[in-house]
Amino acid sequence: MADFEIKDLRASVEGKEILKGVTLAINKGEVHAVMGPNGSGKSTLSHTLMGHPGYTVDGGEVIFKGQNVLALEPDERARLGMFLALQYPVVVPGISMTNFLRTALNAKRGYDGKDKSKQVTPKEFRSLLKSELEVLHMDDSFLPRYINDGFSGGEKKRAEILQMAILKPEIAILDETDSGLDIDSIKFVADAVNRMRGPDLGVLIITHYTRILQFIKPDFVHVLVDGKFVLSGGPEIADRLEKTGYSEWAEADEPAVLKPEEVA
């Protein structure tokens, strides 16, 4: 039994069937990439795994630590050790990044406002933040700002990675983390993820393009088309997609590499 098992997952959005039976086993220490053309169900997969209320589970199960996480609330899944880096991190006015990070960390540790012994102390929090920021080569200027408010695309993705570094999940889902990023930001994100890679972390990278996989080498690649995996294998699949795109499966012949002008 793998550490994180998706079994025959089926899901729909507003009555439209999107995921038509996805099965995937992820062990800690592994990096899996799910690649697929537009509309194949990539975002539905990531959001359904994390329990976004806009997605309806129609069948299947996701077993993590002996529980079917599909029956859990999003915050319970997170506290169990799951993390989703969003494609479009949300701006939340009025809540500072510091407050957000501290509250999330406290929640992870089981602090519910009562048992002070579980609460992260200001000193511990400061030193944790400081060391993670150093590792990520980030400065602390965005900490007093509201969540993602006025952040550039790159800053938002860095902030997602910082959250991941602080919360230390065991299963991390990176949803199109590379989209809209310049090459420096992609390298930054990839470096950070590579540093976190290890026996305690399983990673699921969801991406349309092969580019990020040049920097984060996956152990396994799965091709998602029309809500189902059509091909699974090793990193060589990414190389194959690089050449042929999704033409084997998709009606629209979508390439899996960016056009040169999009790379800039």
Added chain:
Amino acid sequence: MGFTLQGVEEIASLHGEPDWLLERRRNAFDVFERLPMPSRIDEEWRRTDVSGLDMAKFSEFEHRNGAGPAEALEGVAGTVTMRGSEIEAVRLDPELAGAGVVLEPISVAAKTHPELLETLLFTQVRAERDRFAALHAAFFADGTFLYVPDGVVIDKPIVGQVFSAEGGTAVLPHTLIVAGRGSRFNYLDEYLSPADEAAGYKSGSAELFLGEAASVGYVALQKWGRNAWHLADQRARLDKDASLRLFNVTLGARFSKTRVEASLQGQGAEAELKAIYFASGEQFFDFHTLQDHQVGNTRSDLLFKGALQDVARTVYAGLIRIEKGAARSDAYQANRNLVLSDHAKATSIPMLEIDNNDVRCTHGATVGPVDPQHLFYLRSRGIPETTAKRMIVQGFFGDVLERIPFEHARRLIETELEARLG
């Protein structure tokens, strides 16, 4: 007593009020007798139902006995404490008294400073406005008079606290603030009674007069018990280059109707009018606001933010009025409502009345639930739903809350938000 002419005379005699004030009370009483109860035919009361209010039931005044104890405030320059309808204590930093600052009960100031009170009292909050304003002017219990002379700057806030605990009575405090030219200070009115206090009738009106280039922060924090009827006016007159920051915080009462009005009478005057309100249970809040630009080169900036839950209802109606000669005025008005339950309802009615083309006016209103994307984002990081909602509501109020110039008041609001959001 009772809401009778005899009642008017009793109050005046109890305070030993001068004739002009008794006369003013009598005139207000005439208006009270003459005016009918507002009904839903009146535009201002179309969504505001006072048919369940039987004022006669609350015609006794609350006295000092039984009222809750005042917690001692720190970091203030002066305090006026009222328990029920009676003044309990007045305290002012002696240095400020030496500089000519006057902080007195209105009943005392009517005798010591008639030149100011006779000219100003009830000239902004007028009895003729409606039956409730008339009742307040005829029977107001007492209240704060604050005068800050020209050029005097007060760093620490001055606080008026009205405590009530009895219910079944009328508590009608009044505040009159006169800011001399170039003076600067912050003043807070707090209206407090236990949440479970029996129904009663409460007002809590304030008149502010800002002299040339005066800069005044005014906060009215209403946290009466959850059965109270509260009807109040807060109105400021601003002379040339005066600057007002007014904050209305409405948390209490079963029924609360407040008018917040700024009359910009001098060039260069600017008024910031902000509010935080949180309606729970069966609370009903009504706000009517007026940004009255009477002359040119004046600015007003209004932001009323409210959250509603359970079956609460709120009505906001705000008017920006730019008078004919008021060229190059700049007015902003926004009402934002966060609706936390399917059964709560917020109504927002922005209005403009502009008689000059050379102005800038912006207004907007929003009514909506907590953004599910915000909630999901916080929860996806492990934050439980209740905590996430509380953070979002606190964040929603944050930009107004952080501008309230007194930590004691900010804490009181935060505590109340936390208590209500679980």
